[in-house]
Amino acid sequence: MVTEVIKVPDLGDSGEVEVIELLVSVGQTVAENDSLLVLESEKAAMEIPAPMSGVVKSIAVNLGDQVQMGSEILTLEVESLLSIELESESGKPIEKAKEHEAEKVEESTNIPVEAKDKSETTSASSGVQETLTVPDLGDEGEVEVIEVHVSPGDRVNIDDTLITLESDKAAMDVPSTMAGEVKSLKVKVGDKVSMGTPILDLLADEPVVIPQKPTEQKDAVISDSGFRSEPADTTAELVSRQPVKAEPKPESAAVTGVDVYAGPAVRKLARELGVNLGQVPGSGAKGRIVKEDIHDFVKGRLNIPAGFSSTGMSQSPVADIDFSKFGEIEQIPRSKLQKLTAVNMHRNWSTIPHVAQFNEADITDLEAFRDAQKIDAERMGVKLTVLPFLFKACVKSLKEYPQFNVALHSSGEYLVQKKYFHIGFAVATEAGLVVPVIRNVDQKSIWELAEEVVELTNKAKQRKLTKEDMQGSCFTISSLGAIGGTGFIPIINAPEVAILGVGKTEVKPKFKSAEFVPRKMLPLTLSYDHRAVNGVDGGMFSSYLVKLLGDIRLLLL
Ligand code: CAO
Numbered sequence: 001m002v003t004e005v006i007k008v009p010d011l012g013d014s015g016e017v018e019v020i021e022l023l024v025s026v027g028q029t030v031a032e033n034d035s036l037l038v039l040e041s042e043k044a045a046m047e048i049p050a051p052m053s054g055v056v057k058s059i060a061v062n063l064g065d066q067v068q069m070g071s072e073i074l075t076l077e078v079e080s081l082l083s084i085e086l087e088s089e090s091g092k093p094i095e096k097a098k099e100h101e102a103e104k105v106e107e108s109t110n111i112p113v114e115a116k117d118k119s120e121t122t123s124a125s126s127g128v129q130e131t132l133t134v135p136d137l138g139d140e141g142e143v144e145v146i147e148v149h150v151s152p153g154d155r156v157n158i159d160d161t162l163i164t165l166e167s168d169k170a171a172m173d174v175p176s177t178m179a180g181e182v183k184s185l186k187v188k189v190g191d192k193v194s195m196g197t198p199i200l201d202l203l204a205d206e207p208v209v210i211p212q213k214p215t216e217q218k219d220a221v222i223s224d225s226g227f228r229s230e231p232a233d234t235t236a237e238l239v240s241r242q243p244v245k246a247e248p249k250p251e252s253a254a255v256t257g258v259d260v261y262a263g264p265a266v267r268k269l270a271r272e273l274g275v276n277l278g279q280v281p282g283s284g285a286k287g288r289i290v291k292e293d294i295h296d297f298v299k300g301r302l303n304i305p306a307g308f309s310s311t312g313m314s315q316s317p318v319a320d321i322d323f324s325k326f327g328e329i330e331q332i333p334r335s336k337l338q339k340l341t342a343v344n345m346h347r348n349w350s351t352i353p354h355v356a357q358f359n360e361a362d363i364t365d366l367e368a369f370r371d372a373q374k375i376d377a378e379r380m381g382v383k384l385t386v387l388p389f390l391f392k393a394c395v396k397s398l399k400e401y402p403q404f405n406v407a408l409h410s411s412g413e414y415l416v417q418k419k420y421f422h423i424g425f426a427v428a429t430e431a432g433l434v435v436p437v438i439r440n441v442d443q444k445s446i447w448e449l450a451e452e453v454v455e456l457t458n459k460a461k462q463r464k465l466t467k468e469d470m471q472g473s474c475f476t477i478s479s480l481g482a483i484g485g486t487g488f489i490p491i492i493n494a495p496e497v498a499i500l501g502v503g504k505t506e507v508k509p510k511f512k513s514a515e516f517v518p519r520k521m522l523p524l525t526l527s528y529d530h531r532a533v534n535g536v537d538g539g540m541f542s543s544y545l546v547k548l549l550g551d552i553r554l555l556l557l
Helices: 082-110 214-224 234-240 250-256 264-273 291-302 336-351 364-372 374-380 387-400 446-461 535-550 552-556
Strands: 002-007 017-022 035-040 045-049 054-059 072-078 129-133 143-148 161-166 171-175 180-185 198-204 354-362 406-408 415-417 423-425 427-429 432-434 475-479 498-502 506-512 515-529
Touching: 035 072, 161 198, 264 291, 336 432, 354 535, 364 374, 364 515, 364 535, 364 552, 387 423, 387 446, 387 475, 387 498, 387 535, 387 552, 427 446, 515 535, 535 552
Parallel strands: 423 475, 475 498
Antiparallel strands: 002 072, 017 035, 035 045, 054 072, 129 198, 143 161, 161 171, 180 198, 354 515, 406 415, 427 432, 498 515, 506 515
């Protein structure tokens, strides 16, 4: 057994960098190339891999420490002397790299830009079609294209990311070396590429010469794009392992998960699980996404009842809290109906642009009439509430404003105009909320409607409603009048486009004939789908409804 001291390798032109994550602990066995820690400069985050396998004996750095090339990271107990051979060479590659860089400077300064092969040139001229190619990827052989960020017709500027490549060790964004218009793509997701592989044809804007000096090139490339173009060597290998920390670009982050702060292993995991990294909050240092964040995100999504995520909403789920920490609790299972209602409510609320129109109907006369029918109602064994009058008034309003008796086709291309008048009404039962439907309300009397309300309500409470009893509604009434409240905004019962919420009748002073008189006022809220119905129509429907309820003789006309 030999103890190896693992040091910070050459970090290119980064001076002191911060330790932002420790990925191993004492006693842990690491394999060669396992990431040991993450360093962060102003420009990039870098995972430092183990140069050999072994067991971590001690760790010399702490989070927040500033380190530089040569700083001790940790000691590894390794099995063979192979590591010693490696260490004896460890100073050389850096030297070699510098020599190599020097050669490259000479090479590039000696060769005029115009004389270079077109695929490698970094000059562009106005209106000239250029083929942008995969740059030098260090010692990476073939790497996979994991994302393509542009399409034909797109305009790109210098340093705009064209594609993201991924090797076993790194995710690398390849930036554009010139500005212009993308004419055609030569790669697609899943392709294997290597240095020199054509990425796309670009109609370049105007002459641009990218400096050829390696140092400047390094700045230009490493700073934002996360890919490097030095020749393969030890130094370069480490630089090429940099995950990208790009400037936040909210739109693309949300859509593709590219401009996020995550290392290659995390990106790989996210891709395997189909997770959009742009939606994952990072809990690592400085918001870096770590593997646990992906697992938590997936767990959260799995806990959302089916249908909740079908809206394309990108909010992160509410965390499940262990409430027993705060006091006594009990878990109460939800019925199938409750869960289904929740899914439908969520879908309807989050996909339909609701507008709520508030109003009050003066039902003093209606109530007087209803009171006068009490004896007849008792004789017939029917309970006559305000609800059947609301059915009638709603149907007359739907006839007057047929734009409310429609369904919006999912394509958005057309409305389905209904010529029948079936009205649903919300019934609260112990098992949950149901909406039985009274058919052909326009053809039924107030008494018939009253009877049917009672009949369907009883069926609902006994859980005897059939599927047919709950189908075909054109418009829904949700009455909380028996319970109280000055009003509420009901959620539209899609595919309908409007619903009426009914509050509790209240006696209010109203100014009539030069004096205040007590009137029975019924609060109403019309919620309507603003995709199908405009605001003026909403106001007119609501006013008309109020007028009908204020003088029920109008229902006869
Ligand atoms: N203002 C004042 N009193 C009202 C009223 C109003 N707007 N609406 C009803 N009442 C009275 C009734 O007149 C009745 O009084 P009496 O017992 O003195 O005769 C009492 O309240 C109970 O009425 P009801 O609820 O039995 O009958 P209804 O026809 O008004 O309503 C039904 C039937 C099925 C709609 C109702 O029982 C119900 O389940 N409502 C809940 C609906 C619901 O859950 N909506 C929310 C959906 S979204 O979550």
